[in-house]
Amino acid sequence: MNDYREFSDVELCRLLTEGNHAAFNEIHKRYYSLLYRHAYKRLPHREEVKDILQELFAFIWNNRNTLVLSSGLASYLYVATRNRVINVFNRQKIRDEYADSLQGFLDQGENITDWAIRVKELTILVEKEVASLPPQMRKVFELSRNAHMTYQEIGEMLNTSPLTVKKQIHNTLKILREKLGANVFFLFF
Numbered sequence: 001m002n003d004y005r006e007f008s009d010v011e012l013c014r015l016l017t018e019g020n021h022a023a024f025n026e027i028h029k030r031y032y033s034l035l036y037r038h039a040y041k042r043l044p045h046r047e048e049v050k051d052i053l054q055e056l057f058a059f060i061w062n063n064r065n066t067l068v069l070s071s072g073l074a075s076y077l078y079v080a081t082r083n084r085v086i087n088v089f090n091r092q093k094i095r096d097e098y099a100d101s102l103q104g105f106l107d108q109g110e111n112i113t114d115w116a117i118r119v120k121e122l123t124i125l126v127e128k129e130v131a132s133l134p135p136q137m138r139k140v141f142e143l144s145r146n147a148h149m150t151y152q153e154i155g156e157m158l159n160t161s162p163l164t165v166k167k168q169i170h171n172t173l174k175i176l177r178e179k180l181g182a183n184v185f186f187l188f189f
Helices: 009-017 021-042 046-062 073-131 135-145 151-158 162-180 182-188
Strands: none
Touching: 009 021, 009 073, 021 046, 021 073, 046 073, 073 135, 073 162, 135 151, 135 162, 151 162
């Protein structure tokens, strides 16, 4: 039986391409602990480092027939390990960005929904108070606020002076301010 510990990396790679399990085991024994330390310096999570190395050695075995190690076995293994560590960081960064984005959306969505409900409730309250105004005062107020007409235009439409229209708007706002409270009043007017 051959002592694979004596074989060079080149010889082990040649035997690996032929499907020699003992050569693969020797490569694994020779480099696993070195690669583990190399990866652990950059990624201090034992299970993730073990997963990275498991994936790397599985890849080597599964692709042994097509694997080209032009720069040497050790160089290939170190670079492949480093790249897999970088991939872990990139995936984590993407997960973190996605989680932050999702959380921001949820926070914003919660505020938008809450605000929309409050505005709807306050609008109903304001409409109720406007509906309870005397008919002429309500009509003047609605033309001013809903139809966006000027005092002059309202006066011409209702055959009254713009000064009277202005006074009715002023009185309407005063009544609404008293009924709705100053805070609600300033949100809408």
